[in-house]
Amino acid sequence: MSEQSRPRRPVRTGALAAALTAALALLCCTGGAGAFFLTELGGDSAEQFAPASMDCTGDFEVDATGTMPRFAEYGERQLRNAAVIIKVGQEMKVPPRGWVIAVATAMQESRLLNLANSTVGESQDIPNEGIGADHDSVGLFQQRASWGTVAQRMNPEYASRKFYEKLVDVADWEKLPLTVAAQQVQISAFPDAYAKHEELAARIVDALAGGAARTALIAGQDVCDAAAGGEIAASGWTAPIPGGVGSGFRTASRPGHNGVDIAAPKGTLIRASATGRVLVSRCDPDRRGRLTCNVDGWPGKGGCGWFVDVLHAQGFITRYCHLVSRPRVAAGDTVQAGEVIGEVGSSGNSSGPHLHFEVHVEGDRSSRGAIDPVPFMRSKGAPLKGAG
CATH class of the missing domain: 2.70.70.10 (Glucose Permease (Domain IIA))
Structure with a gap:
């Protein structure tokens, strides 16, 4: 949050x-x-x-409605939420490193589920995928009231966009450790918890976006398999x-x-x-x-x-x-x-x-x-x- x-x-x-x-x-x-x-x-x-897809062609378009890859840790509904997060990042022209950070953050905050709080859950006014336990926090990123209305925060596209808007405002976010970049956005009580999700988040991004986590940002371009001279891959x-x-x-x-x-x-x-x-x-x-x-x-x-x-x-x-x-x-x-x-x-x-x-x-x-x-x-x- x-x-x-x-x-x-x-x-x-x-x-x-x-x-x-x-x-x-x-x-x-x-x-x-x-x-x-x-x-x-x-x-x-x-x-x-190795990621589910070893190809890294530069074509990273995501179909959030298509067939989802298999991961033991997450089901189809959660992977579709991850696909939405990635697709919003693509639309906003955020580099793939941002997609990995966003997916890992949502893994920690909500297990990639669109969670409501108890008030929303009891009223059933807004569709949800479970009930969270953190005060007024809702959605994939467990965003609080200052981020928007409940309906907005419970919209995966809106929640993802708000996350990216704050992420890209963090100075040198692409070069920061994932846990530091995520914490600058979320201000969590448990900032170190994000790090444990980076490995799987990268594999999910690779599987959903054609090996995108294998790219490095070089001269403004996402280049496949290029992190060999000090550059950092997504x-x-x-x-x-x-x-x-x-x-x-x-x-x-x-x-x-x-x-x-x-x-x-x-x-x-x-x-x-x-x-x-x-x-x-x-x-x-x-x-x-x-x-x-x-x-x-x-x-x-x-x-x-x-x-x-x-x-x-x-x-x-x-x-x-x-x-x-x-x-x-x-x-x-x-x-x-x-x-x-x-x-x-x-x-x-x-x-x-x-x-x-x-x-x-x-x-x-x-x-x-x-x-x-x-x-x-x-x-x-x-x-x-x-x-x-």
Whole structure:
């Protein structure tokens, strides 16, 4: 709900981040000679996290009356409401990032249902899809009386338009973390709650609008699969560096390689792939237990060198290894998508400058949680260059 402006508040991922900070110690972050530390590979294919539509053609027109895609979390009625939210955003020429923010906000506020309050529900004067419990708040976004009449706020098109009107007035809203942008509009008592919906909201936008969450806004144009050089996709993700993938994920020659190696010159800036909380930022010991990250490593040395783990919404974790020096962030810091966290180096088990990049699921920092970053990042509209 919204009444007045308040100061911006930082993103926090809550109890999950605190628990993970003290969770499993890193087994090993790189393949090659260091892979013998890994005893169980496990992990799932990132293809399961791909959007319902992997095509991103630039044709994002939504049919709110047509056949709805299937999502276990939401039914047809809720998805039609999401389609209305997206269609209004299109009509207002709001970029797809705004659609993701709006859908995620409605997911938190109303579960994508057009809710009435008890007064409206008892009178049955206005059709509704359930009764909310928040004072005079009604509709998809649980907007209060200052946003319009009850009939207006219970109209999904009107409610969506009012949300977008306030969103686009927020300075640099496209670059803000979703939870911050949504809070600037809604002024919720629970501002951090929006973040947990970003992942599914992006998948819903992709399914309803032809992969639109995979676009990045570049020179005023929504460009598909372009978040590879620091740009942020509508999904909220960006590639960590604009290099090409060399050694891949768990290849026949390196079955314990739980990520991919991205070639780049020493000193290349490394960016957080999505908004999140830093879980680990330190020097990883080599095979002999030594903390020798301030010098270039070599094959067989073991360890990630200087490395960072970041926890994102929905339990995703990204890992960045072989930094040239101490990372720019510390455990407990909140980082935004695209924020510089360090520079490419060759510390640890490394034969030359590159970034070893991993993606883990379900908050599992061990090898069991690792998935192939290539299809995962492609599904976010932030493909790793050189990757098929």
